[in-house]
Amino acid sequence: MRAALLQAAESALALGDSEGLSLRELSRSLGVSYTAPRRHFANKQALLDALALEGFERLGATLNRAVSDRTEEFDLRMTKLARTYVRWAMKHSALLRLMVAAKHKSDAPPALIEASNRALSAGPLTIVDGQSTGAVVQGDPLRLALAVFAAAEGLIAICTNGECDGVPIDRLVVEIVQQIIVGIRPRI
Template sequence: MPERRYHHGNLRAALLAQAEATLRVSGVDGLSLRELARDVGVSYGSPRRHFEDKAALLDALVEAGFQRLGAELARAAEPDGRDFADMLTAVAVSYIGFATASPALVDLMSRSRYLAQAPEALVRAREASFAPVRGLVERGQASGELAPGEVRRIGTLIFATLHGLATLANNGMIDPLDDHVISDSIHSLLTGIAGSGFHQR
């Protein structure tokens, strides 16, 4: 098969797009640089110009995933006069939409390698992706809609709720488009961490 011509920088994006498509269908075990090159239509050595090995490819997929997630969460959490509950509900809808559209990618992003001993670039990407949620928590505390306390601790509780809802949706246990389930979950969560309902230890 003749090698396709790509403008500078486009081959890496094409490889990542195909890798994510393969990940969605075949999982991590179905990914290989050789098969990726064949699917994209380039020489077998071409992917190694961008990814040293499969681990580097997976790292790049995770980094790109965090960047996309961060952009979506930032849009959902944009201060625009809504109250805290409405903004947090929008963040929940955004996260669940992302997680149900790309479950295999979110599973990869959630693996222990990317939560503990991750490369520095991935740590930065992960932290940046959830910065909009941290900012939302800080604004909620400043306005009195959330109790004072450690932002990371409250953020972790919020993320656990969002990720739990996304997992239920991916397992077919709830309808990801059921706004009532999401809204009720967020309001129940806020009952515990708003005002005096959230206790520091």
């Protein structure tokens, strides 16, 4: 029932915002008693937090799979990471908005913050691997990875329906990541 509620909530979220989501409507859509969700979630916010936490776990697993082959060259791994993030973010845009909003709440559950940090850890870890091979300048891996994620978020924000001025976002990701990689190469 818990998994069904989370799946129904994600589907409802994709059709509108979280404000319009109600436990009663989710119960009705699943054909269960309106009190059934309370066995799993104390209230709507608990359901949304659980959905955000699950979203971060899914995102993290997806990103980690994309860069799991540590024998690949840094450039390829970083490009795969950015492409994977953009694809996931575009496919799950409503969920991602919920995830980001949930982690920035002043009363965000610690488990949600931890899941958020783990989800994006593939970026800094890939930077660390690049630093260890001399492909990346020394510095804070988190800040260096932030440049890639910020560029990816910027692309998502300015592109419509997967294109920007007729150019597929997937191609733009590759071009922009290559520019970032040039910028984080060690200087001689």
